[in-house]
Structures are given as structure tokens and as C-alpha cells.
Amino acid sequence: MRIKRYGVSLGMALAALVLMLFTPSLLPGDIQAESGVLLLGERDGYRLYAGETPPPGSARFFDRETLFSGLLLYVGRDAPLPADLPVQQARDVRSMVKLYIPAAERVALSEQTIYALCDLVRENPxxxxxxxxxxxxxxEQQAMRKAAFAGYQATMTIEQALEKARADIPDSGQSxxxxxxxxxxxxxxxxDWSLDDPMARTADGRWLLENAWRYGFIRRYPPEKAEITGVRNEAAHWRYVGAHHAAAMGTADWCLEEYLRALAEYGALRLETPEGKSVWLLCAPLTEGAASFIIPEGWIYEVSADNLGRAVCAMLRP
Ligand SMILES: [Zn+2]
Known part of the structure; x- marks a missing residue:
């Protein structure tokens, strides 16, 4: 009796084992795809994933002007801004609000960037x-290069001064x-700005490095990423890219180059927030400057070209 019972349970165990072994092939396709999900980064309750299927919706078309007014344009010596870039609206930081952060005269930024700065300094003046x-x-960019050249010329030959000015100051459209x-x-x-990372040497600098991404800002050229960005002398250069993109980059510890590469490679990323919300980050090729994305009904979204032949869309359920 005991042996028989044992035999039955052994058979059941074998059946369960067989079921377990073959179960994956019996699952529907969408669940199987879960096995291809990659966790790309984790930070303070945020998680960034690749390999998931974005939600269904209807195709929306975005024209060149809209896309090139976005927040994710890559700019560099290898990818200058188009000469017909839509006019960038800007206001003097000090003319707009009483910002609790000292600013030099005539610092021109978009209103969106200034508002984000206000949020940031409200948290930490x-x-x-x-x-x-x-x-x-x-x-102004060209004038800067000319001024650098004039300065170098005092101690160098004209050829050397020209070469150094070209190396130090990007041409117009490349900055x-x-x-x-x-x-x-x-x-x-x-x-002493010759230190490896001057940003890390003051309390304010350390706070920015730790927290600015929560407000939509990235340090654009981190010294430890100089091999990737190709820029070594801009440790204190910051950029507003919007809260979703900054959070994705902050979560995976990516600079803009790495982020754009990942978007191009995976096509879709999903950022899970500490509140359990999902922000979808999609990438699509540009066709004659335009692009389309599948966006679910009622979702909010923002789009941008990357100036490298693709467009990016961040979208979430409101
Ligand atoms: Zn700069």
C-alpha cells in the first residue's frame, strides 16, 4: 500500500517535471517574450527595461519642425545642427523670475529650462x-573662437593659435x-579647475551630481565618459533634457551618447518609476525629416529628433 502510494506520487512528480520542462513552449507568444526582458539599470526605485513590447495605439505623424524643436538633439563636431533649425526661443534667466541661484548677465535659456531650474533650487538653494x-x-559662437584665437596669438604662431582655437572652441552649429x-x-x-572632476569638490556640485537628473538635467560631459563623448574640458556643462529622459539616463548611468545608442539598438525602453508608473521611450527612423510613433489613446507624449537620423518619443498614461 505504502509502496503503491509512493509509486503514484513519484509518477506525479515525474509528470510535474515533464510539465515544467515543456511549459515554456506551451505559453503564448507575448508571455514568452518576457524571457527576453533586460533590466538595464536600477536607481532609487526607478528601473529601466528593454525587450518589452510597447502598448498598442494609433500611429501619429510628427513633422520635421516639431521633431527638431525637441529636447534630445545631439550636437557635436561630427553632427552639427541643421542650418535651418527652428528658432530657439529663449529668455534671460534673470528677467523672467527671481531665481534663487546667482546668474551672470544675459544667460539665455528656454522658459521650460528656467522653470525646471526653479524646481531644482526650491529643493536645494x-x-x-x-x-x-x-x-x-x-x-556669438564664432566671435568666441575669434577671441580665443586672438588670445593664443600673443604666445604662438598664427598656425598654432588657429589650430588651438579650432580644438578648444567648436564652430558655430557644433556647440x-x-x-x-x-x-x-x-x-x-x-x-583649481585642473582637478579631475571639479564638480565633485564642493557640496553644491556633489548635490547636483546626485540629484539634478530628478529635475530633468544631465551633466552632459562627465569626465569618466570622456572616451565616449570625446569632450574633456566641459565638466561643468549641464543640459535640460526633460524629466523622463534624464531619469532614464540617471537610472542606467548613461551619457546622452549611450542613451541614444541604446534607444536605436532596442527601439523601445520602459522606465518604471518608484510609484509603479511606466514611461515608454520609443525610437523610430526619420523619413525626410519626419517620423511616426504608435501612441495609445489619451496618453501624453513628447517627441524629439536626435539629429542622428532618428526620432525619440517619451509617452505615458496621464
Ligand atoms: Zn558649456
């Missing part, structure tokens, strides 16, 4: 931090300062 340089026109979302900061009490 950065009284020892100055905003120094905002948006420059192409002519992020042609965007209305970028600025440099100066940290009071810090005099």
Missing part, C-alpha cells in the same frame, strides 16, 4: 553656484550652446 553661459547665437537648454555653472570656492 544653490547659493554657491553660478549659472554662467546659456544659449549663444551662431555669430550645444546653440541650444536653449544648455548652460555652464561656476562653483564658488573652487579655484
Amino acid at each position: 544653490l547659493v554657491h553656484t553660478w549659472i554662467m553661459a546659456g544659449m549663444r547665437s551662431p555669430a 550645444e550652446h546653440q541650444l536653449n537648454t544648455c548652460f555652464d555653472i561656476r562653483l564658488d570656492g573652487l579655484h
Whole structure:
């Protein structure tokens, strides 16, 4: 009797084992796809995933002007901004609000960037931090290079001075300062900018490195990513990219180059917030400057070209 009972349970165990072994092939396709899900990063309750299928919706078409007014344009010597870039609206930081952060004269930034700065300093008034340089026109960028050349010429040959000015100051259209979302900061009490990472040497700087991504800001050229960005002398250059993209980059510890590469590679990423919400980050190729995304009914979204031949859409259920 006991042996028989044992035999039965052994048979059941074998059946269960067989079932377990073959179960994956019996699952519907969408559940099987779960096995391809990748966790790309985790930070303070945020999680970034790849390999999931975005929710269904209807296709929406975005024109070139809309996409090139977005927050994720890559700008560099290898990818200058298009000459016909939509006009970047900007306001002087100090003319708009009483911002609790000292700013040099005429720091031109978008209203969206200034409002985000207000949110940030409301949390932590950065009284020892100055905003120094905002948006420059192409002519101002060229004037900067000319001024650098004139300065170098005092101690170098014309050829050497020209070469150094070209190396130090990007040409017009090749600097992020042609965007209305970028600025440099100066940290009071810090005099030696030759240090490996000057941002990490003051309390304000450390706070920004730890928290600015929560407000939509990224340090654009982290010294430890210089091999990837190709930029070594801009440790205090910051950029507003919006809360969703900054949170995704902060969660995976990516610079913009790494983020755009991942979007192109995976096509879709999902950022899970500490509240359990999902932000979908989609990437699509540009066709004659335009792109379309599948967006569920009633969802909110924002789109941007990446200036590298693709467009990106961040979307979530409101
Ligand atoms: Zn800068």
C-alpha cells in the first residue's frame, strides 16, 4: 500500500517535471517574450527595461519642425545642427523670475529650462553656484573662437593659435550652446579647475551630481565618459533634457551618447518609476525629416529628433 502510494506520487512528480520542462513552449507568444526582458539599470526605485513590447495605439505623424524643436538633439563636431533649425526661443534667466541661484548677465535659456531650474533650487538653494553661459547665437559662437584665437596669438604662431582655437572652441552649429537648454555653472570656492572632476569638490556640485537628473538635467560631459563623448574640458556643462529622459539616463548611468545608442539598438525602453508608473521611450527612423510613433489613446507624449537620423518619443498614461 505504502509502496503503491509512493509509486503514484513519484509518477506525479515525474509528470510535474515533464510539465515544467515543456511549459515554456506551451505559453503564448507575448508571455514568452518576457524571457527576453533586460533590466538595464536600477536607481532609487526607478528601473529601466528593454525587450518589452510597447502598448498598442494609433500611429501619429510628427513633422520635421516639431521633431527638431525637441529636447534630445545631439550636437557635436561630427553632427552639427541643421542650418535651418527652428528658432530657439529663449529668455534671460534673470528677467523672467527671481531665481534663487546667482546668474551672470544675459544667460539665455528656454522658459521650460528656467522653470525646471526653479524646481531644482526650491529643493536645494544653490547659493554657491553660478549659472554662467546659456544659449549663444551662431555669430556669438564664432566671435568666441575669434577671441580665443586672438588670445593664443600673443604666445604662438598664427598656425598654432588657429589650430588651438579650432580644438578648444567648436564652430558655430557644433556647440550645444546653440541650444536653449544648455548652460555652464561656476562653483564658488573652487579655484583649481585642473582637478579631475571639479564638480565633485564642493557640496553644491556633489548635490547636483546626485540629484539634478530628478529635475530633468544631465551633466552632459562627465569626465569618466570622456572616451565616449570625446569632450574633456566641459565638466561643468549641464543640459535640460526633460524629466523622463534624464531619469532614464540617471537610472542606467548613461551619457546622452549611450542613451541614444541604446534607444536605436532596442527601439523601445520602459522606465518604471518608484510609484509603479511606466514611461515608454520609443525610437523610430526619420523619413525626410519626419517620423511616426504608435501612441495609445489619451496618453501624453513628447517627441524629439536626435539629429542622428532618428526620432525619440517619451509617452505615458496621464
Ligand atoms: Zn558649456
